[in-house]
Amino acid sequence: MTGPTSPTSPADPTNTPGAPEDTPPQTAAAPTEPPDHTSPPAGTSLSPTPRQLWTRTRGIALAFVVLLAAGIAIAAVRSGAQHGRLDPRSADPYGSRAVAELLDDRGVSTRVVTTTEEARSAVGPDTTLLVADPDVLTERQQSRLHAATERSGGRTLLVAPNTLSVSTLAPGVTADSARSLDSTLSPGCSLPAARRAGTADVGGIRYETIAPGADACYSSDGLPSLLRLPTTAASGDTKGDTVVLGAPDILYNDRLDEHGNASLALQLLGSRPHLVWYLPSLADDAVDDSADEDFFDLIPSGWLWGTLQLAVAAVLAALWRARRLGPLVPEKLPVAIRASEAVEGRARLYRKADARDRAATALRSATRTRLAPLVGVPTARAHSPEALLPALASRLRAPGRDPHPLLFGPPPGDDAGLIALADQLDALESEVRSS
Numbered sequence: 001m002t003g004p005t006s007p008t009s010p011a012d013p014t015n016t017p018g019a020p021e022d023t024p025p026q027t028a029a030a031p032t033e034p035p036d037h038t039s040p041p042a043g044t045s046l047s048p049t050p051r052q053l054w055t056r057t058r059g060i061a062l063a064f065v066v067l068l069a070a071g072i073a074i075a076a077v078r079s080g081a082q083h084g085r086l087d088p089r090s091a092d093p094y095g096s097r098a099v100a101e102l103l104d105d106r107g108v109s110t111r112v113v114t115t116t117e118e119a120r121s122a123v124g125p126d127t128t129l130l131v132a133d134p135d136v137l138t139e140r141q142q143s144r145l146h147a148a149t150e151r152s153g154g155r156t157l158l159v160a161p162n163t164l165s166v167s168t169l170a171p172g173v174t175a176d177s178a179r180s181l182d183s184t185l186s187p188g189c190s191l192p193a194a195r196r197a198g199t200a201d202v203g204g205i206r207y208e209t210i211a212p213g214a215d216a217c218y219s220s221d222g223l224p225s226l227l228r229l230p231t232t233a234a235s236g237d238t239k240g241d242t243v244v245l246g247a248p249d250i251l252y253n254d255r256l257d258e259h260g261n262a263s264l265a266l267q268l269l270g271s272r273p274h275l276v277w278y279l280p281s282l283a284d285d286a287v288d289d290s291a292d293e294d295f296f297d298l299i300p301s302g303w304l305w306g307t308l309q310l311a312v313a314a315v316l317a318a319l320w321r322a323r324r325l326g327p328l329v330p331e332k333l334p335v336a337i338r339a340s341e342a343v344e345g346r347a348r349l350y351r352k353a354d355a356r357d358r359a360a361t362a363l364r365s366a367t368r369t370r371l372a373p374l375v376g377v378p379t380a381r382a383h384s385p386e387a388l389l390p391a392l393a394s395r396l397r398a399p400g401r402d403p404h405p406l407l408f409g410p411p412p413g414d415d416a417g418l419i420a421l422a423d424q425l426d427a428l429e430s431e432v433r434s435s
Contacts, residue, residue, distance in 0.1 A: 060317065067313075086132040086159065086248055088112060088277050093254040096277075099265050103275060106266070110275045116141045119278040125153030125240065127274045132248075134158050134165035136280040142168040150231060153240045155271055159248045160205055170229055170242050172211035180206055180220035183249065184259060189217035191228055193267035197260035202226050204247030218246070243268055356418050357411035364407055367425045374432050395435045403428065 048056070084090050088100035088110050100110045113119050116137065123129050129149060131137075137145065146169050149156045158166065163175045180203035187194035194200075194217040206223035209216070216224035225246030230239055245268070250261035269275055350359040365383065372382035375391040382388060385408050392403055406428060412418045 060321070063317070084279065086251060087279060091253065093252065095253050096251045098253045098256045099251055099262070099269065100275075100277075102262065102266060103270055106270055108270045108273060108275050110277055112277045112279060114279050114281060116145055116280075119276060120145060120148040122276040123149050123152040123154055123156075124274075126272050127152070127154040127276055128157060128269055128272045129154060129276045129278060130157045130159065130269065131161075131169070131278045131280065132159050133280050134161040134169055137165060139168065141280075145169065146171075149240075149242070151240075155240055155268075156242045157268060158242065158244050159251070160246060161244060162205060166207070166244065170209075170211075170227070170244050173207050173209045173227060173229070173244060176206040176208060176223050178206070179204055180223075180225055180246070182220060183247065185218040185220055185225060187217050188219050189215055189224075191215040191217050191226075193264060194218065194226065197264035197267065200260045200264045201249035201255055201258060202245060202247050202264070204249075206246060207244055351415070356413075356415070359418060360411040360421055363422055363425055367429055368407055370429060371432055392432070395432050397431060397435065 084092075085094045086096050088096045089112065091097045103110060111122065113122060119129060119131075131145070134142070142165055156169075158169055161169060161175070166173050166175050183201050183203040184199055185203045186199050187197070189195075194215075200218065202218045202225045203220055204225055206220060206225055207227050208223060209227055209229070211229050213230050215228040217226040217228075218224055227244040229242045229244070231241055249255045250265045256262050256265065347359070350356070368382045368388060369379060371377075371392060372379050372388060375388070375395055377388050377391050385404060388407070389402075389404055392407075393401070396403070406421075406424055412421050
């Protein structure tokens with residue numbers, strides 16, 4: 001049959017143009033070769049597929065996305081200064097925007113600062129400095145701030161200072177360990193601001209003082225929750241003062257309209273035309289030239305907490321992804337390995353590690369396992385000398401021969417002894433098989 005020239009091989013008539021449809025394929029003409037079990041099948045790859053990679057990593061990816069979304073949400077909520085406690089820009093219940101706006105209506109300007117250096121440079125005879133959280137300041141920051149306010153001639157208002165800060169910022173004052181049980185107290189003093197305000201929510205930390213001329217107001221069980229300590233400016237003719245307030249409630253937005261809170265807050269903060277509102281933080285970048293600080297003192301605490309949280313998350317992820325130990329599972333190998341090659345490879349590893357004891361144990365164990373059925377001993381008891389040796393002695397040609405040292409003896413001391421042991425075990429097995 002003639003036809004157009006085809007690029008296909010003539011040995012395959014199925015690809016020849018014009019061939020009859022009932023002609024059987026002549027596959028027998030091509031010699032067949034035995035399958036090669038030593039090479040991997042075509043298309044087989046040990047690399048994981050994209051689907052397998054996605055299956056393995058989707059849990060970690062989902063956790064990372066959730067963690068990232070949570071971090072963005074927290075950063076968005078905490079960004080800016082609109083949601084801070086005792087922040088004059090915050091309209092939250094525990095913010096202080098209401099009192100700041102009332103002061104602004106009365107001509108008192110409010111300036112927010114966040115560092116000790118800014119607070120020190122802003123004090124003066126016409127300024128009221130409010131320290132929102134004195135206990136956050138370090139001892140050196142407290143000393144530097146007190147040195148700037150002591151003779152400035154202005155007013156310093158400390159909000160709920162505890163033992164950590166009150167003795168430095170207000171010398172001669174100590175904080176009592178027991179707090180006032182009642183938050184609403186009566187003035188009980190001659191301070192004009194307290195008498196005009198009347199009852200107010202100042203009950204909290206109580207104080208004791210030995211400073212002369214101090215005004216002690218809003219007492220509970222004999223100890224006041226508000227102290228006014230007069231100070232003298234450097235010129236000697238302008239007097240300032242330090243006010244210690246035991247509770248911040250009168251400054252909160254949701255408590256300002258209760259009792260005499262608004263009146264007391266406006267009088268304490270509005271005595272000067274300028275109000276500097278100091279919001280200390282753990283990340284205060286105040287200059288500290290002390291020489292005894294180490295590296296970790298220079299790291300903001302937020303980074304340390306973040307590192308700790310990441311370490312805990314890494315440990316939890318490792319525990320979650322760790323594979324539990326279990327029974328051995330046979331795995332289909334990509335290539336077939338001859339048993340002789342596996343034995344030779346293991347023998348080389350034993351030789352490299354000088355593990356003659358393990359090699360001898362393997363040889364003896366395999367010999368005992370093969371000898372047990374030959375002498376009528378169950379395989380389960382093949383490694384018991386009491387069961388194997390009596391049955392084996394009756395099959396040996398030399399009477400009185402003791403096979404115990406050969407099958408259960410100590411490991412050989414050198415390679416020559418290991419080779420001799422293998423030869424003797426082989427001879428013993430051959431003798432039993434031929435008997």
